[in-house]
Amino acid sequence: MTAVLEVRDIAKSFGGVHAVQGVSFDVHEGEILGIIGPNGSGKSTLFNCILGQLAPTRGEVRIDGRNVSGKRPSELNRLGISRTFQLLQVFPQLTVRENLILAGQEHKGSRLGRLFGARDAGLGAAADRMIDFFRLGHLAHENAGGLSYGQQKLLDAAMAFMAGPRLVLLDEPAGGVNLTMLASLKERLQAINRETRATFVVIEHNMEFVMALCSRIIVLAEGRIIAEGEPAAVRRDPKVIEAYLGH
């Protein structure tokens, strides 16, 4: 198995605060890796460093063995890395379908070609398939801002998959989603993982969700990895229990 994503000794400080202190791990093709940890353990900062949203203080990120440190989020996205956000991030004034087309259009053809080409950049059919896949069919032409919270979460996830990414980083996909929607989200994510062999990295607070979804879990506390392994093993690890209870 080759590593799709290699994180090497990433560290990030804000002023005197060391949010992430030398984290390294690999993610393999087709894997669903979970990253958990108490509040303030550096999960989101780590994500933002991997994704070019923040510049890490030191360390290196490699995609398919290629160093991509210092690339901007849009460049990383066009290399096949996609993400969702912890807080809702859809385009409220665009319809569901337009949101999805937008999520794919920068991967299709040349920029000038898109100006003179078709309005949907040739992505209409793909967007419709994605809408069906996430069971948003009845909402395709609604403005995204009018959707319920859970529906927007689904749309957010659907957008991350629109360009057929190799690697998807999901930042608390289950946060604020009700139980029915949660089951549906988990099942859809696993279906995509099976179908496309896309690799996932998931940050999550909801233990049930992450244990059921992920094949391997990394536990962060105070900016360092304190445990790593299969869900069942991590759950029993005394260091993990201590990190959560001690917090």
Added chain:
Amino acid sequence: MADFLQLLISGLATGAIYALAAIGFTLLWQTSQTINFAQGEFVMLPAFFALVAMTWLGLPFAVAVVIAIVCSMLVLGLMFKVVVVQPLIKQGVLPLVISTIALSVLLKEGVKDVYSAEAQPFPTLFPDVTLSVAGVAVSLAQVGVLVVAFGTIVALQWFLGATRIGRQMQATAQNPTVARILGVPVERMILYTFLINAVLAAMASILISPIYLAKFSNGESLGLAAFVAAIVGGFNQVRGAIVGGLLIGVVDNLAAAYVSTSYRQAVPLILLVAIILFRPQGLLGRREERAV
């Protein structure tokens, strides 16, 4: 050298006046996210309150000055907040910006139509005497302006730092939500900020009008100077506005003497662009971590 010192002193004098306007601009931004595009007109108008009191009502200058300050507090403080800013604050920054641009047109055209389109001479608070100190000619009027402007600034700094209301105002400026939780009467603090801005504008108006004459169109250059001073100093810092104001006054004066009179206005603007390029947080601002 004597020339240079003279230019420096007169630059500091106008700069101190710019600083007054810039401080008000910054305070409004901090407490109510109001980018006041009418700030220049706020400095233009109070002189006309005084002129109306003197020429139409025949009152002495000293009384007229007091009337100008009180009218400013009512019109540019209270009315501005209640009539213009309050209904718009929930609409976001742009509608409020547009509204203050319209307000600047309103004040400018209003003064032109109601009072006069001509530049009006304005009495000075200080005797027009020039002293010679070690070969440098120093005008007493300039020293007076410096003293009054700095006195105002020091008093304001003392008020903000040492009094209970002042500290509550600072808390409101830094984080209104937390301030509210801590029991600060946020709405009243915001009103005080508007009143202080009005007083600062009135002071600036009375100090600058003897130099530039009182004219309806003065607000354009004054507003620009305050705006540039606030950004150059560091957009959300009162200290920054003071340094920015003084710097712009001096730079403007030196540019007029040593660069060219026709491009004197350009120098502060180029300074502004340079600051935005190389030190966007302003001279005294703190750098913020930025996503994307």
Added chain:
Amino acid sequence: MISPRLAWLLVALGALMLVLAPIDLTGIGIPYPGLKRYGTYIMTLWLVTAIAAMGVNLIVGYAGLETLAQAAFVGIGAYVTALMVKAGWPFGLAFLASGVAAFAVGIMLGFPALRVRKHYLAFVTLAFSVLAWLVFRNEQWLTGGVMGIGDISRPTLFGHTLRRHVDFYWFVLAITAVLTFALWWIIRSPWGRAFTALRENPIRAESLGVDVRLYTLLAFAIGSAYGGLAGSLYAPLVEFIDPNPFALGPSLLFMLMVVVGGAGRFAGPFVGAAVAVLLPEWLRFAEGFYLLIYAVLVMTMMAFCPTGIMGLAERLLPARRRPTAAATAPLLGEAKP
């Protein structure tokens, strides 16, 4: 709202009325005497203003950026055209050069602003606006300084001079139609979707592969180019240019115009330009007080209907939900610079 077919019909009808506006129709039984010389001139000025305002609308209404320099770009276009026409170049070339010049300056201006936070584009454009005006005023050898440039001749088309107001009006109308169509095309293309995305959520857009910096520059440069093209038509319209119409004040008025018309609404700039250019002519009785009334109207409108006249019309017309790219959310929301 109205159906697309009805909308097209209305657009066609409106275009026909604009074409016929200067013609005396009493001969064919319609009691309409046609516009006089001055009326035609004002209508042309309205079109030219609307072109520049369309550019502002792209920048402000669609891409969610800020510009306080559109009058300066109009000035660049006007001076480029005036100088080239006076030097004997054909108008067509001068027109293109005006657009290209404004586009290029727009790109250069956008760069510094990209490095920094949101409202700084507004600050940079404000500084540029004043700097450009200083150059127009001070570089007498080139621009004639405050004396301006006079006797700017109107173009000829297929050997036919457009010196008459009516001919020039039709010429400007045709160009306006082309530019309107071009902007409509851009806005409904994937580019327009990307512009809207960077208005609504630049961080999310960036994470979806939208090159936010490039699209910011493009929106700003295209919008500025519309200013340049408007200026290129303005110079031969008024036949004399001086620095005053290109100062900071007029730039701010462009911003007002677009927001009053309805930022992010396609027809907004035409409505806003009509309020700014045509209304004062009809309100002649108000004379010097027009700007006062206008200012009060703008302030009232911002308080009660910040989506402008088009937004108000949408609210008043029988409501039918439709996909729209228009902003009803607070513009520029919460962002602190």
